[in-house]
Amino acid sequence: MGEAVEGREAVDLLERTRVVVNPRLRTTVESLPGSIRRVAMYHFGWEHADGTPAAGQAGKAIRPALVLAATGALGGDPDDALRAAAAVELVHNFTLLHDDVIDEDATRRHRPTAWTVFGTPDAIIVGDALLALALRLLAEDGHPAAPAASARLASCVIELCAGQQADCAFEQRGPQEVSLDECLDMAMAKTGALLGCACSLGALYAGAGPEEVAALDAFGREAxxxxxxxxxxxxxxxxxxxxxxxxGADLASHKKSLPVVAALTSGTPAAAELAELYRGPMGAAAVRRAAGAVDRAGGRDWAQIHAADRMARAVDQLSRAVPDLKAAGDLLALAEFVTRRSR
Amino acid sequence: MGEAVEGREAVDLLERTRVVVNPRLRTTVESLPGSIRRVAMYHFGWEHADGTPAAGQAGKAIRPALVLAATGALGGDPDDALRAAAAVELVHNFTLLHDDVIDEDATRRHRPTAWTVFGTPDAIIVGDALLALALRLLAEDGHPAAPAASARLASCVIELCAGQQADCAFEQRGPQEVSLDECLDMAMAKTGALLGCACSLGALYAGAGPEEVAALDAFGREAxxxxxxxxxxxxxxxxxxxxxxxxGADLASHKKSLPVVAALTSGTPAAAELAELYRGPMGAAAVRRAAGAVDRAGGRDWAQIHAADRMARAVDQLSRAVPDLKAAGDLLALAEFVTRRSR
Structure with missing residues (x-):
């Protein structure tokens, strides 16, 4: 099967996921009290700021797709896991709302972020409400997996918080004061944890045992x-x-992303050049020079090779829970898709 | 029984509650990842900002006491409800952290608020983590009441968010543009909901039926x-x-609190005077004049009479679930205590 076909498979899968999950997500969000609902409807792209309907898309639905694909891969019925899929997407959106406030990001999904439109208080409050909504969805689910899923999702939120906190703390430190290991731990907490949680919730809803659940969690984390x-x-x-x-957006904001930290800690002349650039203001010319320095310091190659290595580990973990990987086709397609976006 | 003795009873009850709940609360908070734990330990008064131990008290523990008293009043074992008591206190503290950020309040429990010490991002993140921790405590509880308790607590958080959102929205409106009914609804969502939730969780942990749970919820809301x-x-x-x-703090910050809105909507000459004062800056002299105007407009008397009326409704609700009010002595003592603080 060629790459284009594989990519197509994931695109179709995400579309099918949105068809089944988005109506439930929307019904859940519409159950919020009016003032909060309005901000949430805007954030998800379903309404404009003035409350009129918008045709926007709520997001790619990668995390809900992982939930449903994990349930299916372990022999469960994905329909059983629809609440869990919606809950994971609500948690994802809670983090987006709060991270945008904290990072002062002005754009999200090509639109002004909620805090720039409704103010910081509303964005904080609506993020809180989405988190509570996610945990209520699971608490009200009668499925035998629901209590364990609730506990995992709540633990995941705590890890997401630790990741976001570390990310903020790194910003306060000098260009060469963050190690690559710290940076990898932070990325695992901030991004890996929720993808792992999505897969592990899917496994729980298939009635999987602790080892399979742990393997699916590890698969999602590595991917x-x-x-x-x-x-x-x-x-x-x-x-x-x-x-x-x-x-260049991450460079312009002095972000200590993984390729940047790999470059900064490479001990090369380009590392020193990059550190010097990161100590000053980052105009367009500095951003171009910094991108070149990351490349020459080996940050770009390292990131590409390390991404491939993590994908191999992900597949290895998956094969522990699903020995016949044909049953895990959807999970693999999704993992390939998310690591293929730059091409 | 005289009033002094009743007050003493509640003080002793709160002290006994802290003795059993605070160790569990502290163990739970100590389970947070290091960077987040530090901010949380400071917020609860267990550590100074530099991480050294502090002798501070985590709060009066009114909400946990309501949980345990409600369980006892309905014939349950309060020990079964310790997790629920800690969860409710965690939710209370999540709201304090976020509300202090949103309201830009600089002092809490006689100490600088967390956001002034650690920054706004950390205060937002740690609030999020306390909310997740609360819901994890219940999700990991094996008690048969835990799923229903989780769903109620999550619903309550959404109501708290709506209350805080309304409070913020009122601040943007002119002195006479908020009705007393809107203000009462906001106070019910922002304060009544969590006290009601505490009582209803206690009832659930006693194995109470839907009508008793609803009556306990209403008791807590009215109180x-x-x-x-x-x-x-x-x-x-x-x-x-x-x-x-x-x-005068609420007047200095132009807060549309219940006695102020009662005064503003009274149609008296003092209402017009108060509205005029609220349109300008509130120095010490203006605060004194505004307090006088609230009094002359009837806001002070209204608040005292309305508080007594709400207490009567609270007792009426309680008597539906606990016909022999002797069994509800602790709940009544707590309700009396919280409405007696100003004397």
């Missing part, structure tokens, strides 16, 4: 780290039309 | 509204030594 590495490469070199993130 | 009315009176006239809130 999540590969995803983050690719996302960090996009934050330096890639493709604003497709991702909504302008090239 | 909570009485509590808010008294707290609002303290925010204008009372006692900084005991509450940590300087007299």
């Amino acid at each position: 999540g780290l590969a995803f983050q590495l690719i996302d960090d490469l996009i934050g330096i070199w890639g493709d604003p039309g497709r991702t909504g993130k302008p090239a | 909570g509204l009485a509590f808010q009315l008294i707290d609002d009176l303290i925010g204008i006239w009372g006692d900084p030594g005991r509450t940590g809130k300087p007299a």
